[in-house]
Amino acid sequence: MQQGLKEKAIQLLKDKTVDRVVGWKAGEFFYDLTPAVFHTPEEIEKDFVFSVFSGANLSKYLIAESRKGGKVAAFLKPCDTYSFQQLLKEHRILRENVYVVGVQCDGTCDIEKIKAAGCDGVTAVREEGDGLVAETLYGEHRMSKKDALLDRCAVCKSHKLVVYDELLGEQGEEQDAGRFAEVEKLERMTPEERYSFWRGELSRCIRCNACRNVCPACSCEKCIFDNPDSGARNKAAADSFEENMFHIIRAFHVASRCTDCGECSRVCPQHIPLHLLNRKFIKDIDELYGEYQAGADMDTKPPLMDFTKGDADPSVVYERGGDKA
Amino acid sequence: MKKLPLSKIDELFKALSAGQKLYIPADDAAGQAKFTVWQEGLALSQKLNTVRSAKDLFFPQVENLVGFKVTGKQIELIESRDPAEPFVLFGVRACDARSFDILDKVFLAEPADTYYKARRENGVVVTMACTRPAETCFCTVFGIDPTEPAGDVSCWMDGESLYWQANTEKGEKLTAGLSMLEDSGEEAVRAQQEKTREILGKLPLKDLNLKGFDGEHMMELFQSPKWASLSESCLGCGTCTFVCPTCQCYDIEEFNTGSEVKRFRCWDSCMYSDFTKMSAGQPRPTQLERFRQRFMHKLVYFPTNNDGMYGCVGCGRCLQKCPISMNIAKVIKTLGEDKK
């Protein structure tokens, strides 16, 4: 797979289809890949990597890259194409300056999960059959790939590439892998249980803003949380209220535009399951206003920028909820 | 040197937490290690290190400085400093222990920061030697020996026992009250150190070369064209800064509670766009300048001002946590290439 991507990148550069390529660059270890812009076939040859650790969604970088002049190629995995199309829809990316190479993907891995499984001091990982073999400073360690997948990949919503100029590998299909199961589990809890669950999670937040800055839907030029005139600026949560406020508003601001790419949870240094907030909005929207997948097409209106006269009243919230049972 | 069978470790914790707070690294419900106030039943984390560094205990993320009551044209100062209480910080790794020296250089320099100073004076640091360093560890590059950690007391742990060695007056005083400790020889500790050092010799980053990262090369490093590609995918978040044990930049903010204006300080990050933004202009307009500042500070400016002491301890947290896997090791390697 990696070889195919490299060849494609080199060909695109050589035949001048594009003058640079956005991809993943090798790091110090086998897993710490950094999104990077490659300018020459030599750079591609030397440093381009596509592996189970190419989790980073490159679509947000195209907001800036598509405005730098010239044409840029980007490798997008299925979930990345949803983010890309959503950004196109919001007129944030200049489509004509981007050459999208769609790549099929069967799940990316979370190095922290691998380490947590007892592979500390890991120096290399290779795939063997369905499993992974980790070489560590303290010997070899085997685990199934399923246990190493990023949370978002374990419940992958779609293998379909919704937008591309060229496809490497096969087109896939949308699928139902039960991504709302965890949300449902929370909904079934009592409010007290939910409250203490979320307090436990959100109290770990260090307000590093990684979730916001990585999010393809968070593309405001200036975030309200940075703007002293917004009345909402805060740099650190001085009170638990501010932890709650930040995460409610962050999720709310991307509601109905969030494609559920899962980057927020992937980058959180404190492993807060932020995607469960976004997914709650998605689930509510699906149930109340009809199924909607952000980024799936160019024509539909995001549900929060739309309405019908017969929409449910907010009081519907009182009647719903598992704790009624 | 003293020792204690591990089966009695709760007894030790109980004694340490009598009369003062005891913080130990413990896993929370989601399995994340953090320094937590010990209470009966809390188990020592098996993780190599905490997600957040030990600096929190001396330099918390948010801290009240002072309050103001404003009435008409009058302003009244309201004391709102949290009282400094004695505490024991147990299980600090050698890297974090060194970070306190670095923070001291900043906060204890004249005029000393009295909030930090009070916590430093009230805290007793009990360190724990490493036995299973991770691939991201590179403290040895900065001359730190993780098998011989500094601190008021140094500890070693093997499968059966905890070994305890007081290093300072504060440490001696703490030790004096611990009757469950028995005298011990050093053989077990030396053997363990030997074994750990073997692993240290295999660490992938052990050969990071810091040659040329000094004041003399300040301009050359600052002007390096490589900052552009190093910083190009930086998200401008504060993850590296906030998990870093030596990052110490702060902001002073205010909050109006309705009855009083609370002035507090909180961690800030040079990676943030508003860090240097003034109404009159912005000296670091793009992420390149902000990114460069962070690493120039740790690798060049700080050693220039502090007799060559680097502002990094090689704990590897930024290597593990950066969302885009850009980190100080990559910066050192990339910029260092020019000097070969």
Add this chain to the structure above:
Amino acid sequence: MNRDPLIPMIGVVTKIRVDTPDVKTFRVVGLDGKKPFVHIPGQCAMLSIPGVGEALFSITSSPTVEEYLEFSIKKCGCVTSWLHAMDEGQQITIRGPYGNGFPVDTDFAGKDLLFVAGGIGLAPLHSVVNYCRHYRSRYGSIDIVYGSRSKEDLVDFQEILDEWCREDGINVHLTIDRAQPEWDGHVGFVPNYVKELGFDTSKTVVMCGPPIMIKFTLAGLMELGFDKKHIYTTMELKMKCGLGKCGRCNIGSKYVCKDGPVFRFDQLDALPDEY
């Protein structure tokens, strides 16, 4: 109270003078009616209004004034707008003094001095000029080149006319950017005027003003043959603590709040140009 350097004292604004349409000068004393602290010309202080913000301002009055501190402040941001809107008698908070100040008693002693200022850049120089006037015999000749957009924008214009211009051994050269009917003085930008006047290169130069003025005046002085070792300026960057700890006002390894704000140009040349 175990007083931390970050905790300010309460000051009272006893007098507010309108200098220009966007500059006011604030006179500040402590709650006891006395000067809050002793300073060196060129040093700064943190002023704040709780709930609005805190900002660093250079002290305009000379240390030789025993009764109060004065700050000439241009309205440009949040804190300054609030200061401009307030009335006399208002309490504010003040802490300081911060920074190194000008070497008035060492490097400047016995020298011929040339002050070059533009607009509100006169504020930090005002303190030095009056200090030198007070200890007149310690210094050689004093030349002052001061320019602004218009006559109305000349800060401390009345004091300059009434006191500075009338003193022997002080040559004041005023200029404004564009001609005005009631102005019979020089018209033109400061850098050009400095070049036209063509000063002796043995002079020690102290400069403060907008970056563009600094840039061109420096170039002009270089052309005239001045040595960067004898040209001083004062810098301004965003600050929070004033103590060299909060980490944002550095130019390379130097902190403006602690190692500055006064720098010589040969010192700045050895530092990254991030300002």
Add this chain to the structure above:
Amino acid sequence: MQVNGEFQPTIVAFCCNWCSYAGADLSGTNRLQYPANVKIIRIPCSCRLNPLFILRAFQRGADGVILCGCHPGDCHYTTGNYYARRRMTLLFSMLDYLGIEKERTRVEWVSAAEGGKFAATMNDFVAAVTKLGPNRRLEDLRCSKD
């Protein structure tokens, strides 16, 4: 707020300028009673209500927050309340999801002619929030309540 040892909730009511605010006015001129601890904030349209305002109200000491707007279909700006309806539904659901008592937030449609409904709504809401007790899950401990 405690009055004579009894809890009296602070209620913030965001009222649309065109319908509900006039409705509140009408209930006043009709001398209909509703508790004095309802603080009305007038907004130009129910869709002006940024979710932040609701959180801010809780931070600053509210124990309940209610939004009153024109009946769906009657918006002065034609469609504002339709958007507000979706936003508030999702926000309230999210608050519930975080374990924050859903009874602390409410939306009611009150027209300019419904002075009686306004007073009845407020009486009902105040009673409901009084039953819940003070807001603890979305309060800012730094802010004094009294």
